[in-house]
Amino acid sequence: MKKLMIGLAALSLAAGLGVASAEDQKLTVAVSIPAADHGWTGGVVYHATRAAKLLEAAHPGLKIIIKTSPDGASQASALEDLTTQGINALVVLPHNSDELTGPIKKVKSKGVFITVVDRALSDPTINDLYVAGNNPELGRVAGQYMKEKLGKADIVVIRGLPIVIDEERQKGFDDAIKGSDIKVLDKQFGNWSRDDAFKVMQDYLTKFAKIDAVWCQDDDMAVGVLEAIKQSKRTDVKLVIGGAGMKDMIKKVADGDAMMPVNVLYPPAMVASALEMTVSGLYDKVPVRGKYILDATLVTKENAKEFYFPDSPF
Amino acid sequence: MSGVGAQIPVVSCQNLSHRYGPVEVLSDISLDFYQGQIHAIIGENGAGKSTLMKILAGHLRPTSGILTFDGQQVTFSSPYQAEERGIVLVHQEILLAPHLTVAQNIFLGREIRRFLAVNDAEMNAKTVRVLKDLEADIAPDDLVENLSIAQRQLVQIARALLLPQRLVIFDEPTASLTPMETDALLKLIVKIKASGVAILYISHRLPEVKLVADRVSVLRDGKLVESRSAAGLEPVDMARMMVGRDMAQLYPEKILPLLRKMAMDVDGFTVPGFVDAASFRVGFGEIVGFAGLIGAGRTELFEGLARLRPSRGNASLKGIAFQSSPKAVMESGFVYLSEDRKGKGLLLSQPLGTNLTLAALEKFQVWRVIDRPKEAAALSQAFDDFDIRAKSSDMVAGQLSGGNQQKLFLAKMMLMTPDVIVIDEPTRGVDIGAKQQIYRFIAKLAEGGKAVVVISSEMPEIIGLCHRVYVMRSGRIVAEINQDSMDEESIVVHATGAVKAVFSAVCV
Amino acid sequence: MTVMTKTRARFNLKAAAPFVALFVLIALGAFVHPKFLTFDNLVQNVATRTSFIAIIAIGATFVMASGGLDLSVGSIAAFVAGVMLIYLKSGGPEAGVGMIALAIGLAILVGAACGLANGLITTVGKIEPFIVTLGTMVILRSLFTYLANGGSISISPDLKDIYAPVYSGTFVGVPIPVLTVLAVAAVAAFLLYRTVFGRHVIAVGSNEDVARYSGIAVNRVKLWTYIIQGICVGIAITLYVPRLGSANSATGLFWELQAITAVVIGGTLLKGGTGRIAGTVAGAFLLEVIGNILTLSNVNVYLIGAVQGTIIIIAMLVQRSLMRKS
Missing domain, CATH: 3.40.50.2300 (Response regulator)
Incomplete structure (x- = not known):
């Protein structure tokens, strides 16, 4: 889905121009992702951090907490801690479905907007938004x-x-x-x-x-x-x-x-897209619910430049 | 007092033999153990005592021969089966869990329960009772790791005494005990006997054997050489039977040094928690004894001087203050040979040569590289000088007998060419032949002008060997006794603080 | 009256046991694939890629012979690789042989410093080495992730091409990493078997109290074993970096387990008091040969782990039964 990549570019543009939405509504979004234990997850951390900075600049009232966890069990405890702090939305890339479906469901029961990235949960009704590679x-x-x-x-x-x-x-x-x-x-x-x-x-x-x-x-x-x-x-x-x-x-x-x-392509940048969609859903009240599956784009010599991020660790 | 002729023995062995590979360690032994009788088995190390004992207690199965229990032929395939019948072995080696309490150890594997939980209160109460019988000053909730070796030995005895008994085998039970504790234990053994139990008593301490035994059997090289009533048998006779020749005098003649030049001078030396302001001197050519009860602080005093423990106070060696690290102290001419030969003296899993040169390795190196030929030469020299008997030079130290280990330990420390040699319990677990050799060696050291300190719980050893004795009690030096006034009673009086001597022969 | 039998010349089964196990395995491999027994496979490929673990395991032999344990070697490896790669990258396009030589020195130095830290915390802090090195394992792994910004660190392809022969090159036909292992093993064996220090390591490992009562500075001996371990990791990394010219968060992962396994298969006891350098090298090689045989064979890919575990256990049984016989 090239649209998503374009969406991301549009976001950067918006941030650059400082066209923040007038509302200074105080909102907190938590991002729970695996620790950078190999190249791809390293990319996930990089893109999440990058997108968070841009989004926070665009929305003065927005606070994004990024929490990395080395394994499923500690991710489950991290989710509990995050919920206690009081959050409006959660973007989560779960270590594995089985172990984390329950804890995420608990977060959902507090009225939090749930965005799941990359790895589907055992119960697909939990997530409000699902963004994944194919x-x-x-x-x-x-x-x-x-x-x-x-x-x-x-x-x-x-x-x-x-x-x-x-x-x-x-x-x-x-x-x-x-x-x-x-x-x-x-x-x-x-x-x-x-x-x-x-x-x-x-x-x-x-x-x-x-x-x-x-x-x-x-x-x-x-x-x-x-x-x-x-x-x-x-x-x-x-x-x-x-x-x-x-x-x-x-x-x-x-x-x-x-x-x-x-x-x-199976870009770690998908976490940034998910975060961006979640935030715009919260602020602009655009309906962003549903399932977004990214294309596994074939990168060739002709289109390679579009997908080259020299600063990313991955 | 000996068993009645018509009685059936509790345990009897007939034509018992045992071999390890081609080596026959026990051959054709026939012995009976009757209830109400203390049967002492004596013999040098390696004579086969421990093999016999292991067979009786079910640890080993004999290669040939018959074992009967109450007249019925039995075979034990494990020590538990023997224990079920009431055959209890009190080991010489300490087999306790150091991180458990005294009571927990005593009831290990047969804990008293109340429903699902362990009934600590009752176990503690029973422990207190049995320890009181042993006159041991140990609390049931003390951790075993905080106990001295002697106290651990007592705990082990207490553990055995709580089992139902028909035959109790004591293997060197008094090896690490003080005279007081020995006294209490011997009384208790006599009491157990009176309750109709058969007792097998193994000891190197021949005077003790004479004191309690009804019957004495002598093993030599795996064979039974003598089994007779103890009546009229003197320790010197027993020693002769054991070694198969006349024992010359056990202790060498004392030669008093003419010139008493001071080797070490200690003034107000304190080892926190153990020794309080100790002052003493040792001259060259002198053998000075340190007597006292276990826990009196003797070992700790010298470990403090050797800088193996935190300590403070004035102490000088050949007029110069003691160095501040263990290595520097050793290099300046003061060596301490620990009583715990197996735990602190030798690397049991390492070859003899490695053990010999470990402390003095600096002397066997060129540019930090070990000079192997020199090391090998030192080992064969030590074999000759100290009469160390090893089957091969690449054995490990743990395979040597107690006596040979002690000789190797001595040889190791002598490589430091010390001026002051402190030997803690020089003959613990050592058979009588090696004992004599060690005494001669100590005497020779003094004759050669060295200063020697002997820490010992064996009164005869102190009296037989030393020119002068310091007695310690509760961390203080309480008396200095000279050659002329040295006897067991005066030492014990000071060691215990009793006004009147309580030490006495066991009343039967 | 001393009876002495000279038994020096006797074939030492204990020391030979891991080699026997290795030999059996190699014989087995010969049946699995015709190319298994070729120089290209066994030496050029397998022995060469064993080199990192072998060198690290040689260091671990010292630590374990003294009764210690180092779980942090994998993380030290990643951290050293990270520092080395960042240094190499800092040189820009002109960086050449001189810079690589300095980077090698740096790697060994950083490795030694990590070992020093482990040793100091263990001895001065009087903390169990298991806990200390578990802690430094996590710390150094995290420091690497920080250096790599969560991803990987790579040097330029040009610089990599200059450095690459250190991994892929040969000297008189023998791969340089294999020669490095042999050299490190020779130095280590000399250190452990022939020097005062080596003797002290064994003494401390077999009974710390005896060592202390014999006037040995126990803490200093232990400290040095950790430093040696660190230096060995540094050397191993100087061979690892030229292979791919990069490191990422998978670098050094589980190397501590492989190193400890190699040491134990080699006949060094976990409880200390023995150290077998040649056995350790054989142990490391044996582990890698198992992996090689399995890839060359047609074992079901899902069952490879089970077969691998079984072979390791059988190898240990062969080895231990031989050790007991002697």
Whole structure:
């Protein structure tokens, strides 16, 4: 959904011009997100903080509290603490659905507006607003591109961790290449870690004499994969596709890297969009309820500039 | 007093043998234990006493031979089965949980309950009663870690005494006790006997054996060499039977030093909580004893001087004030050999060589690198000088017998070439043969001009060895006794603070 | 009357046990994939990527031999990597070999400083090392996240290309990280087995009281083991950084567990009093070989964890039963 990205740009514009709405209504919005334990969540923290600053500047009466938590249990306690402080709205990217559905429901019962980001709750009636990337689509777009670009190929896959996000992405990918001549030689977990993906890729290169392409489920792992290929001095690997839109990888796409011509978007900036929509709902009384699923945009050399945030940590 | 002929023995063993691999440690032992009889088993370390005891208590199964209980043949596959029948072993080693209280330890594994909860009140009450029988000054809610070794030994005895008993095996029960405590324990053992229990008594202290035993059996090299009534048997006879030869005099002849040059001079030295303003002197060539009850502050006084504990006051060594770190004190010529040989003296899991050179490692290095050949040479030298008997040079210290450990410990500290040597309980857990060697060695040190301090709870040791004795009580030095007036009674009077000597032979 | 048997020449099963386990595993690997037993796989790939954990585990051998424990190594690793990368980035486009050399020095220094902090808090503060290093683990991890602004820190591709041979290069055919491990192990073995300090480490680990009563400055010995651990982490990071030219929040994650496992598999006891440097290196290699074999095999991807755990336990059983026999 490009609209959202545009919405974000419009917001920055509005803030820059100082066109704050006249009301100085005192409102508090809490943002509860996972601590920056890997690149993508680091991006989430960055974008949440950035958007909060802009929004607070635009609305003098607005206070945004950002709270990061290292795991599900501490996120649940953090939610309790935030509610005690008195909040009007909550933007939450839950660690996992099962553990946090209950605590979020409790917050909701206090009359707080609930925006859920990225990971759906077990009970979808709780959230007033749901903003998420499209995991099956991320896999599908990558698979589709591979099928069209290579036609017939032997490929290897490096998965993340055995959780829902990974399964959805994998299923999307598998569906896209179904019936094609793309043959998956092996699928192993790289734990969304550069170092682990490096090891898995080294071993793939030992295990298989010829590999045409690699799909790994995010850009962090792509860093390890590219290095392993480079060190092996193998020339058979023609294509590596990552995902999520890490700035280093977007830059490669923009620079026309031969091995990495595309990327599939799953932007951590979605938290900023969610926050912006929530705040405008509170102030402007625009109805923002519902479900907003972001496209898994295919980033190519042509559109790469739009998605390049050099200051973001991710 | 001995068992009646027609009576069936409580426990009897016939042709008992045990071997570890190819080594036969017990061969063909046949013995009977009758109720109402104290049966002492004596022998040097390694004679097979502990193996026999372990078999009787169900810790070990014999390689061959028969065990009967009340005339019925039995086999014990665990100590619990033996305990169920009333065979109780009082271990020599301390097997208590240090972070639990005395009462909790005594009832460990057989706690008295009230519904679901533990009944502390009743356990404490029972503990108080049994400790009173032992005349032990220990409260039921004291933590075991705060007790001295002797007090722990008493707790262990108390624990055993609370079990129903048919045969009680005491393994060196008095090894760490003071004369007072020993006295109380021996009285209690006699009392237990009178209640119709069979008692197996293992001890190195032959005078004690003479005092309480009805029957004496002697083991040597795994064989039973003698089993006879104790009547008319003198300690010196027992010693002869144990070692298989005539024991020369146990204590070496005392040679008084001619020149009494001061080695150390201590004036108003305090170890907070343990020792209050102690003053004493030790001359070169002298052997000075420190007597007193357990907890009198003897160990703490010397640990304070060695800077192993916080301390204050004046103390000088060869005219120079004591150094301020343990290492510097040792290097200046003062060494302290702890009574706790296994816990503070030797690294039980490490090889003999590592133990030998640990304190004096500086002497075995070039540019901080250990000179291994020099170290190996020192070890074989120590083997010869101290008659350390080890099966191989790469054994670990824990595999040595008590006597050999003590010799290794001595050898280790002597590598520091000290001028003042303080030995705390030099012969605890050491068999009689090694004891004699250690005494000779101490005497030789003094003859060679060193100053020696012996801290001991064994009166005969103090009297037999020392030129002069200081007696401590409750953290103070209360008396100095010279050679001429040194006897057990005068020492005990000062140690206990009693006006009249309460120390007496056990009344039977 | 002393009986002495010279047994120095006897084959030491205790020390050899982890190597036997490793040998068995390698024999197993040979059946799994024809390329397993190649120089490229076993040395160029597996041994090289073992190097970080191996070097850190060598440091951990000192800490554990003295009866201590360091849970913070993974976080020290991330923190050192962060400081090193930021320093390298500060050089701009002209940064070259000289700057890399300085960065290597800096990494070792920062590692040593982290170890010093752990050691001081443990000894002067008289706090259990478990708690102290758990604390510094969290602190240093958070400091890294702060340095990285929540994401990753990378150096320019040009600088990375200059530095890269330290990880991917070879000297007389042997990868440089492998040579580094061998060098660190040789120095560590000398330190532990031949010097006064090493002897004191073992003494403190087997019984602190005995060490104190023997005039050993127990706290100083412990302090140095933590500093050595820190230096080892620093060295490991100088090999880690050139591999990807970057670090992120996953850097060093769970390295403490891998290092401790390697040390224990190597025959060093958790309770202290022994230290086996060669065994530790074998242990680290063994862990990595297990992962390699599993990726090369066709074990169901969801069951890899179960197989991995089972192999580690079997390896320990083999190793411990050999140790008991001797």
